[in-house]
Amino acid sequence: MAAASFLLSPRVTLPLRRGSRLLVSCSATSPSSSSDAAGGVGFQGRVGFLGLGIMGAPMASNLIKAGCDITVWNRTKSKCDPLLSLGAKFESSPARVASSCDVTFAMLADPESAFEVACGANGAVEGMAAGKGYVDVSTVDDATSKLIGKRITSTGASFLEAPVSGSKKPAEDGLLIFLTAGDESLYKRVAPLLDVMGKSRFYLGDVGNGAAMKLVVNMVMGSMMVSFAEGLLLSEKVGLDPNTVVEVISQGAINAPMFSLKGPSMVKAAYPTAFPLKHQQKDLRLALALAESVSQPIPTAAAANELYKVAKSLGLADQDFSAVIEALKAKVQSSRH
Ligand SMILES: NC(=O)C1=CN([C@@H]2O[C@H](COP(=O)(O)OP(=O)(O)OC[C@H]3O[C@@H](n4cnc5c(N)ncnc54)[C@H](OP(=O)(O)O)[C@@H]3O)[C@@H](O)[C@H]2O)C=CC1
Ligand SMILES: O=CCCC(=O)O
Known part of the structure; x- marks a missing residue:
């Protein structure tokens, strides 16, 4: 099970640049082992997904197929259609997705779009509040990730960066590698979702380490x-x-x-x-x-x-x-x- 695999995962400390320490936690899970007998994935709550490009679409699709309650948004609305036909809900802005979901994932093109979708007009920050989580899986630089994290956490919500290694096919097959950093309790909370989309996950400590x-x-x-x-x-x-x-x-x-x-x-x-x-x-x-x-x-x-x-x-x-x-x-x- 996903939760057990986290508890059993090896944890080692490694030297980190600029003198601090880096906590590495790694677990390898198979996608099939992450769903429980009831058809759920061990995550209670609604999940938002922003950005349905080459990577976001198959990642969201795997969550839907695993039985998650998914709400999607994409700048080009037509890219939501295949997900809606699989059973996803739609909201008209990142803010509305974030306010209607417990945890929201974002898979955007670059630092500019990741910031815009999180912190711009009608961005996810506007729908965030204490108890919610934001997981940015886009590939961005550490400064952008920290800025997004700061704006998200200023609402009382939690932030995790979680860029992925692996391309279109691993995304389709649920075999991505997550490089996470940030709020560790959010990491534990979304671990069952990461295990649907990926084969392994690393927890790397402070925000910025995943991006790096x-x-x-x-x-x-x-x-x-x-x-x-x-x-x-x-x-x-x-x-x-x-x-x-x-x-x-x-x-x-x-x-x-x-x-x-x-x-x-x-x-x-x-x-x-x-x-x-x-x-x-x-x-x-x-x-x-x-x-x-x-x-x-x-x-x-x-x-x-x-x-x-x-x-x-x-x-x-x-x-x-x-x-x-x-x-x-x-x-x-x-x-x-
Ligand atoms: N493809 C790959 O193999 C991998 C990619 N990545 C990383 O994942 C991220 C996504 O990659 P990928 O899915 O391939 O990229 P795509 O170009 O296919 O998708 C980019 C997504 O970002 C959205 N977007 C771009 N600009 C804006 C904007 N200004 N406002 C709102 N939304 C915007 C696009 O919306 P729209 O549909 O409207 O254009 C689309 O949903 C990137 O950071 C990439 O580096 C990581 C691992 C592997
Ligand atoms: O960011 C893209 C990574 C692609 C890959 O790991 O194959």
Whole structure:
């Protein structure tokens, strides 16, 4: 059961940047183990969900399928329709969702939209009150997360940041990894909901640590993708079959699911969107700012960021981030002229 898995989860303390300590709590749960026999998930109350894009829609959908009482809102209202047909309720603003629900999740594009939906006109803050909780699962920087958390908690409500690792398919399959930080009792309260949407969850202490963890992971991922793209193009240039490169990598020490998953379609110059390139570039930009804040050089990530910026300028922002390979192809062509 979800509650038991939290109590049994290993907890260790690790050194944290800037001299304080970091509490890490991790539990791995299977989605099927998180529903109880009565069809509930061990969470009593109404759940709001703001933001129904590539990630938000399947996450909310899994909560509905698990039997939760869900109320949704999305800026583009038509994206609510598939959720409403599964049994979700609709409210016309983030404020109305928050006031009608016990806990509200938000999955927004970037720091600006996460702040706007939480703290703007008719934002969630207007519907918050003591006893309620706000869980922001968007990928944002630590400063934005802290600001949202401050506004939410000023109403007496609780705040948890909980960005996710894992993309469209893990979201559909309920196999995300939650990187949470903030109010620990809210973390415990929503753990059964996280276990419906994810396979594991980490509690990382103070607000900002979840955002920082997410940016570190995506910084590594963004650089890995650029390196992989360079390898595919170089192999082709020297007369190798890039499909064989994908195969060789998949059997060695640098094997990563990302390479096997994206490699075959990259070779065919197809980039069906799971993680939009514009979001990967946003995450690199935010990671660079995080590194700047502690004077940590991250030259590889900085170079990768430049390439994603080129890809955006080529009109690839809404393609999958693996389309960054097209920016390398474009560089080759421009250097020939
Ligand atoms: N896709 C992925 O693989 C993963 C993404 N993430 C992160 O999750 C978040 C969401 O990603 P994803 O679902 O892919 O992104 P999408 O671009 O598919 O969805 C973005 C969501 O934000 C909403 N939105 C954007 N701007 C505004 C605004 N100004 N006001 C209100 N709503 C707004 C969109 O509304 P509308 O429909 O009206 O445009 C939509 O609901 C991002 O922070 C991303 O970095 C994290 C892990 C994996
Ligand atoms: O933020 C997006 C992460 C995508 C992934 O973890 O596969």
